Amino acid sequence: xxxxxxxxxxxxxxxxxxxxxxxxxxxxxxxxxxxxxxxxxxxxxxxxxxxxxxxxxxxxxxxxxxxxxxxxxxxxxxxxxxxxxxxxxxxxxxxxxxxxxxxxxxxxxxxxxxxxxxxxxxxxxxxxxxxxxxxxxxxxxxxxxxxxxxxxxxxxxxxxxxxxxxxxxxxxxxxxxxxxxxxxxxxxxxxxxxxxxxxxxxxxxxxxxxxxxxxxxxxxxxxxxxxxxxxxxxxxxxxxxxxxxxxxxxxxxxxxxxxxxxxxxxxxxxxxxxxxxxxxxxxxxxxxxxxxxxxxxx
Numbered sequence: 001x002x003x004x005x006x007x008x009x010x011x012x013x014x015x016x017x018x019x020x021x022x023x024x025x026x027x028x029x030x031x032x033x034x035x036x037x038x039x040x041x042x043x044x045x046x047x048x049x050x051x052x053x054x055x056x057x058x059x060x061x062x063x064x065x066x067x068x069x070x071x072x073x074x075x076x077x078x079x080x081x082x083x084x085x086x087x088x089x090x091x092x093x094x095x096x097x098x099x100x101x102x103x104x105x106x107x108x109x110x111x112x113x114x115x116x117x118x119x120x121x122x123x124x125x126x127x128x129x130x131x132x133x134x135x136x137x138x139x140x141x142x143x144x145x146x147x148x149x150x151x152x153x154x155x156x157x158x159x160x161x162x163x164x165x166x167x168x169x170x171x172x173x174x175x176x177x178x179x180x181x182x183x184x185x186x187x188x189x190x191x192x193x194x195x196x197x198x199x200x201x202x203x204x205x206x207x208x209x210x211x212x213x214x215x216x217x218x219x220x221x222x223x224x225x226x227x228x229x230x231x232x233x234x235x236x237x238x239x240x241x242x243x244x245x246x247x248x249x250x251x252x253x254x255x256x257x258x259x260x261x262x263x264x265x266x267x268x269x270x271x272x273x274x275x276x277x278x279x280x281x282x283x284x285x286x287x288x289x290x291x292x293x294x295x296x297x298x
């Protein structure tokens with residue numbers, strides 16, 4: 001495999017980062033992010049009744065906050081360029097698809113990291129009220145950043161699928177939201193599994209038969225996986241398992257639930273398995289983005 005040029009990746013990342021910071025919308029994003037996370041962390045009666053200098057209350061809402069803010073950050077990454085036609089100019093340059101995708105990813109992740117850096121002001125507030133545990137604060141912020149690592153990859157993939165930023169935002173929210181809600185409700189994990197099967201089927205159809213009706217094939221495979229899901233649910237109930245038992249289909253895809261992998265970070269525990277989940281999942285999505293970008297050359 002050819003090595004990726006770090007200079008090209010850095011140039012693309014810096015270009016996107018300059019665009020974000022040179023636009024008033026970027027500063028609106030930063031302000032809203034800091035303000036909303038501050039409200040979730042401190043504007044609750046439980047914060048004072050707990051009498052603890054930590055971000056436990058923010059941890060409860062941070063996944064949902066990122067579900068909205070990260071797609072808002074990434075929705076124009078590809079959609080705006082496709083709408084303006086500048087993506088064609090970018091793709092005619094002597095650069096590899098992987099370099100472009102990774103550069104855009106690092107640019108968006110850099111903007112998210114800056115927003116997260118501004119939210120360090122919350123730690124300053126905690127320091128004035130008590131003595132926060134540095135190790136716990138570090139692991140908590142690492143968990144926030146790891147969620148951003150994954151959600152930025154989801155948002156970029158959503159932006160690549162459409163030339164409309166609003167549609168890209170909706171797709172990004174649905175993708176990130178599915179990974180969050182799957183931890184809250186078993187049925188949401190089942191729907192996530194159906195979506196994964198449908199998307200995989202459409203992707204296979206794209207590879208094997210570029211002119212095949214991908215939407216129809218994806219819908220057909222999605223319907224089949226839904227039947228499998230309902231079949232395992234029925235089998236669980238007929239087997240007379242305890243009330244509330246989770247069918248195998250739902251329990252399998254609940255493993256993709258982001259809050260479950262973030263929770264140890266919020267408790268001061270950094271587990272290799274959780275770090276691997278975020279990094280590996282993001283890498284798979286970036287590979288899919290590079291693959292879809294490469295299809296435009298065929």
